[in-house]
Structures are given as C-alpha cells and as structure tokens.
Amino acid sequence: xxxxxxxxxxxxxxxxxxxxxxxxxxxxxxxxxxxxxxxxxxxxxxxxxxxxxxxxxxxxxxxxxxxxxxxxxxxxxxxxxxxxxxxxxxxxxxxxxxxxxxxxxxxxxxxxxxxxxxxxxxxxxxxxxxxxxxxxxxxxxxxxxxxxxxxxxxxxxxxxxxxxxxxxxxxxxxxxxxxxxxxxxxxxxxxxxxxxxxxxxxxxxxxxxxxxxxx
Amino acid sequence: xxxxxxxxxxxxxxxxxxxxxxxxxxxxxxxxxxxxxxxxxxxxxxxxxxxxxxxxxxxxxxxxxxxxxxxxxxxxxxxxxxxxxxxxxxxxxxxxxxxxxxxxxxxxxxxxxxxxxxxxxxxxxxxxxxxxxxxxxxxxxxxxxxxxxxxxxxxxxxxxxxxxxxxxxxxxxxxxxxxxxxxxxxxxxxxxxxxxxxxxxxxxxxxxxxxxxxx
DNA sequence: TAGATTGTTAATCGATTAACAATC
DNA sequence: TAGATTGTTAATCGATTAACAATC
Numbered sequence: 260x261x262x263x264x265x266x267x268x269x270x271x272x273x274x275x276x277x278x279x280x281x282x283x284x285x286x287x288x289x290x291x292x293x294x295x296x297x298x299x300x301x302x303x304x305x306x307x308x309x310x311x312x313x314x315x316x317x318x319x320x321x322x323x324x325x326x327x328x329x330x331x332x333x334x335x336x337x338x339x340x341x342x343x344x345x346x347x348x349x350x351x352x353x354x355x356x357x358x359x360x361x362x363x364x365x366x367x368x369x370x371x372x373x374x375x376x377x378x379x380x381x382x383x384x385x386x387x388x389x390x391x392x393x394x395x396x397x398x399x400x401x402x403x404x405x406x407x408x409x410x411x412x413x414x415x416x417x418x419x420x421x422x423x424x425x426x427x428x429x430x431x432x433x434x435x436x437x438x439x440x441x442x443x444x445x446x447x448x449x450x451x452x453x454x455x456x457x458x459x460x461x462x463x464x465x466x467x468x469x470x471x472x473x474x
Numbered sequence: 475x476x477x478x479x480x481x482x483x484x485x486x487x488x489x490x491x492x493x494x495x496x497x498x499x500x501x502x503x504x505x506x507x508x509x510x511x512x513x514x515x516x517x518x519x520x521x522x523x524x525x526x527x528x529x530x531x532x533x534x535x536x537x538x539x540x541x542x543x544x545x546x547x548x549x550x551x552x553x554x555x556x557x558x559x560x561x562x563x564x565x566x567x568x569x570x571x572x573x574x575x576x577x578x579x580x581x582x583x584x585x586x587x588x589x590x591x592x593x594x595x596x597x598x599x600x601x602x603x604x605x606x607x608x609x610x611x612x613x614x615x616x617x618x619x620x621x622x623x624x625x626x627x628x629x630x631x632x633x634x635x636x637x638x639x640x641x642x643x644x645x646x647x648x649x650x651x652x653x654x655x656x657x658x659x660x661x662x663x664x665x666x667x668x669x670x671x672x673x674x675x676x677x678x679x680x681x682x683x684x685x686x687x688x689x
Numbered sequence: 690t691a692g693a694t695t696g697t698t699a700a701t702c703g704a705t706t707a708a709c710a711a712t713c
Numbered sequence: 714t715a716g717a718t719t720g721t722t723a724a725t726c727g728a729t730t731a732a733c734a735a736t737c
Contacts, residue, residue, distance in 0.1 A: 266683060324737090451676055466624045
C-alpha cells in the first residue's frame with residue numbers, strides 16, 4: 260500500500276476542513292489573500308501549525324502577500340474531497356436526526372446526506388427536510404443502490420451497535436456516531452464520536468477548574 | 475494556585491466521563507466488579523490507559539477481583555461532579571437546540587440544563603421539553619439569578635460570538651459550542667467545539683483513505 | 690533595501706504504551 | 714502456590730512549537 264506514503268493526521272485533516280470554511284467566508288467578504296497568522300487567529304491555531312498543515316496539501320503562499328484565498332480553498336478542496344463526491348446516510352430521524360438533516364441541508368454538494376432511515380413508520384416512506392426517509396429494514400439495499408459510503412448515527416444508545424453492524428455490512432466505511440456508546444467495528448472502518456454527554460461533562464469540569472486546561 | 479497541583483488532561487477527563495457511563499450500565503446489568511481490560515474494551519481504550527486514568531482519581535482495585543463497579547462510579551463522580559451540582563443554559567432553541575434539550579432531559583441531576591434562550595418570540599416565555607425558555611435579551615439577568623456556570627451554544631454561526639460574549643459577561647466559565655465558528659473568549663473560559671461539518675468531513679476523508687488512520 | 694512572511698527542520702512537549710515488582 | 718491483575722515508572726511515540734535561512 261504505497262500510494263500515499265504519509266497520511267496527514269486526524270488533527271491536520273480536521274483543521275484543513277476548518278480552514279476551508281474560513282476561506283469560504285473570507286472569499287465572501289472579498290478578501291483575496293491571507294497570512295498564516297490571520298488564518299491561525301480565526302481557527303484558534305498557531306501560525307506555525309497553519310503553515311505546517313498547508314504544506315501538507317501543497318501550499319502556494321508568498322512571503323509578501325501570504326496565500327491566495329481562492330487558490331488555497333481549491334487546493335484544500337482537491338485534497339479533502341472525493342473527485343466524484345461522497346454520499347452520506349443518516350440513521351435515526353428523531354430530534355437529533357432532524358437537526359442534523361437541517362444542518363447539512365444545502366451544504367457542500369460533494370458531501371451530502373442522500374438517505375435517512377428510521378424504524379418509526381410515521382417517519383418513513385416520505386421526504387423530511389429534503390431527504391428521503393426509508394424503513395430501517397431497507398438499509399442495506401438502499402445503501403448499496405445509492406452508493407453511500409459514510410453514515411451519521413443518531414439513534415438511541417441501545418440501537419447504535421446493531422445499526423453500525425448493518426451499515427458496515429452494507430459497505431459503509433466511515434461513521435459519525437452521536438450515540439453515547441463506543442462502537443465495535445472491523446479494521447478499516449473509521450469512527451468519529453460526538454458524545455454530547457461526555458463533552459458537556461468536560462466543559463463543566465474545566466469550567467470549575469478554570470484556567471487550568473485552557474485553550 | 476497550589477490547591478490541585480496536577481490537573482488531569484482533557485483526554486483523561488473525557489475518558490473518566492465515559493467510564494462512568496459504562497459503569498452505570500454495568501451496574502444495571504448486575505455486575506459488581508470489572509477488570510481494567512474489560513472497561514478498556516468497552517471504552518475503546520487500552521487497559522494501561524484505564525489503570526492510569528483510574529489512578530488519577532484514586533482507584534481502589536484488587537488484583538483478584540478488579541474494581542468494584544459501584545465504588546468506582548462513586549469515586550469518579552466525586553472527582554468529576556461539583557458537590558453542589560452544576561447548572562447549564564442552552565442558547566438557541568432551533569432544531570439542534572431542541573435535540574439537545576431532549577438529549578439532556580432527565581439525565582444526571584447534578585448537571586442539567588435549567589434555562590434556554592432564543593430571539594424568536596414564538597419560542598420564548600414558555601416551557602419547551604421541560605425547560606423554561608427566555609428571551610435572549612434577558613440572558614445576563616437570568617444567568618446570574620439562576621447561578622448558571624456553563625452553557626451550550628446552538629445558534630447559527632453568525633450569532634455565536636455575540637452570544638458567547640454575553641454569556642461570558644454574565645459569568646459563564648465553560649461553553650459547549652455547536653456553531654461552526656471558533657469563539658474568542660477571555661483566558662479562563664473553557665470552550666469545547668462540536669463542529670458537525672468538520673467531523674463529517676473527517677469521517678469522509680478517512681473513509682476513503684481507509685485503514686490509514688484507524689482507531 | 691529593510692522587513693515581514695514563507696517553507697522546512699530541529700527541539701520540546703505531552704500523551705500513550707510497555708514493562709515489572711507487588712499483590713491477592 | 715501459580716497466575717492474572719494491580720499500581721506505577723520508564724520508554725516510545727506523535728504532535729506542537731520554536732527557529733531560521735530563503736524569499737519577495
């Protein structure tokens with residue numbers, strides 16, 4: 260497996276995604292160039308970190324004008340995005356699932372939620388917030404048919420592992436997991452956890468012990 | 475500031491919160507003892523890591539039976555939780571805000587969302603999902619009156635910094651930020667970002683480059 | 690030019706992992 | 714006892730930071 264010798268770290272990829280969002284905003288404001296320290300301030304990073312991250316994607320800055328905003332956004336896009344685009348599914352159309360659909364509706368066309376699944380017949384077989392909602396039982400079939408390769412899990416804790424198993428069986432290679440459970444997945448499947456309970460407890464802890472583990 | 479010489483890291487605090495959730499579940503299943511490697515498997519960590527984390531809170535394991543589930547949950551609780559309890563606010567009662575209220579409703583009593591804020595008069599001055607919803611203009615007054623010390627931000631990107639400023643002015647020391655924006659806060663205020671857009675892009679990237687940066 | 694920034698490497702920092710004597 | 718696990722330290726690993734010559 261020699262194709263891409265040195266993969267960027269999870270941290271770097273996360274920041275690149277963040278930079279791109281910031282660059283899009285700067286473009287909207289009519290900015291044509293940025294310096295690493297400006298991007299750093301906006302991203303909550305250091306200039307050194309920004310330069311290092313941009314180096315990883317093949318940056319094109321000049322010591323006088325900094326980086327061309329549009330060119331940089333394009334470069335990051337070529338690095339992060341699949342050329343053919345990527346399709347995501349949502350499992351669980353409850354409060355949270357609805358919020359997720361609303362959040363991603365109309366965002367980046369190369370990474371959009373194209374199918375949702377739920378067990379509740381009230382919610383299935385119709386379009387919710389612009390997204391077709393299927394019965395959970397159809398999951399494997401639809402995922403194959405729609406060429407979906409990543410999924411967002413917004414089901415209750417008790418249902419998460421079973422849902423993950425189905426998704427992986429259907430060929431999904433990446434999961435964004437909102438359920439407060441650690442998923443067991445085979446090697447090669449990437450899982451990112453968004454555990455609100457854990458995060459709020461972290462915030463509460465460090466708020467009390469203020470100034471000790473600050474950003 | 476010598477009271478607590480060596481603060482645990484952000485990672486450790488996050489895992490401790492996770493362990494507690496797992497221990498609660500084990501208690502429900504009638505388990506009385508666990509070994510570090512069992513907890514590790516459930517938490518997606520290593521046994522070594524678990525032992526180290528537990529050491530930080532003053533663990534009480536035995537080489538023969540492992541850790542007493544109830545005692546360990548209590549010890550972690552004493553470490554993580556404020557003895558007087560902690561009170562949280564939610565800002566932004568849209569799709570996501572509603573999901574957050576639903577998620578935290580009836581959870582840990584020592585860390586609960588006791589007030590919500592929104593600018594939409596349709597939503598304010600009533601109780602939503604068990605939580606009193608106030609007008610955003612009343613924020614500083616209510617936060618002081620209700621002794622709130624952490625807040626969850628679920629407002630659109632454009633409104634996040636202003637909301638954070640108000641919250642900090644009112645005395646909030648910790649923010650859980652769902653807005654896809656990096657907040658500028660004074661030293662001593664802890665911010666944890668939950669950026670769904672960034673996280674999904676990370677998942678998409680590593681799903682394509684599967685097996686390279688796996689958990 | 691002088692000055693600030695870039696690309697890039699070396700030094701620092703912190704977290705994870707491995708190791709092992711002590712324990713029951 | 715023999716064997717597995719604990720508490721704890723030392724070694725490893727990786728990411729962040731600092732430094733600096735090259736650039737415009």
